[in-house]
Amino acid sequence: MRGLTGKRIVVCGGASGIGAATAARLAEEGARVLIGDIDIEGATATGKRITAAGGVAVAMEFDLADEESIQALFDRAVSEFGGLDGVFNVGADLSEATIGRDGDLLSLDPEVWRRTFEVNLLGYARTCRAAIPLLLTNGGGAIVNTSSNASFVGETVRPAYAASKAGINALTRHIAARWGKKGLRCNAISPGLVLSEKALQTMNEQFRAAGLAATRSTRLGKPDDLAGTVAFLMSDDAEWINGQVWSVNGGVALRE
Template sequence: MTNPTNPPHRPGRVEGKVAIITGAASGIGRVTAETLAREGARIALVDLDLEGARAVAAGIESLGGEAIALRADVSAESEIRSAIEATVARFGGLDFLHNNAAITSPDHQRRDGSLLDLDVEIWDATMAVDLRGAMLGCKHAVPHMIRRGGGSIVNTTSNSSLAGDLTLNAYAAAKAGLNALSLSVATAFGKQGVRCNAVSPGLIAGPSFAKVVPPEVQEMLLAEALTPRLGTPQDVANLVLFLASDESAHITGQILRCDGGALSHLPHVSKLRASGKTTNRT
């Protein structure tokens, strides 16, 4: 008979898997690390911000999970290779890599605003972190996964890579490259059991969203969503969890949007809805 005060252990959806998450000190990476840890994964949190990554790891450990924090700049081959090797040395292998780190600072994004004013340094730094960083992660993670009989990689791309915008030229181009990289990795290593998918968030309402995005812009973004609310880091983490787990064993080479359907409708829809002249009864 089951003791109600001591229920049997329910295996998590990624029980025992070893996962590396880059950019895990903050935002989507942080919530993804916490989510995978709750579902039984052992996590290496890789970030430039070692203190931030340590704080997330401590939170995971305080809840009974297993996590290590490692400092690495994902754009530097020796640093990301060392982080992957340290993870394998600590946990005995590697099952999952989430290439999630990107340059997201408001100052950098402002300087990536207009093509006619775009400095080559901003273009190069964006490509180095957002695209080369993911390539290096794949390059050094795939052999460990093959040794284990397979694994899963998720690259965080962006809707900026799938439709034109008035800003973020370098970011959009880097993320479009990441989409192509995801297809290449899926194609090259699928027969050896390595899956690779890209997850494309729309604008995600993270902790600083309300402070950074003015209310009128929030309204515009919500009008473009097909859902009643904007997305959160947890929404993205839930999709990454699925792609890290064996539940998604037959899903590879996909670019999966997590955007409340923001890119799923014709351009006139939000204006027609606002005009009240839609023929649909709601």
């Protein structure tokens, strides 16, 4: 891909899964990567794998629900790399205490909604707010946010999660509309069922079989499927793509 060599990119949520795979792919393409995650052990392990393969990566602990922590992450990007060229937002609260209690609307728990929005949506707004001035200083750059099929398919449960992801779609379009003329591109990916390390540990065979039956593909997703898409959207090859939400889901949901 063109234009990723030497780029300085922050991955907000790179300890495992899609985030870790994307950090590795960006480094493989020549980018310098700062890996932030609340799971510092996982982020450090991701960074070590990248450096062992000849890439440039640094890990740092940060929390999407903590504004000071977010600012510190971007301050580190400036001190470590001298500036910023891109951001990949992929973190979310997928804990049993949060998404595990996100039932239908009649079982609404306001605390679940508050926590979901604090991390999944307000967290992204804060990372983007911290990043945008740095990107504009360099004449622009790229932001890629992680949405979800849940934002548009209409599930019987997880309304807080779905609403937070729909908010990410709106946030993505706002950023593209507001700063696109200044060289800033902002897009989002909308994954389907992806078999990350954690998913493989928690999903039973029946759930996976149901997910595969619903796709128009021969298999379920892998983190690398999303990593390649994000790397493309970060690259100069995607310089005329802005404000879009791309479904990367094996054809499980078809939309324009």
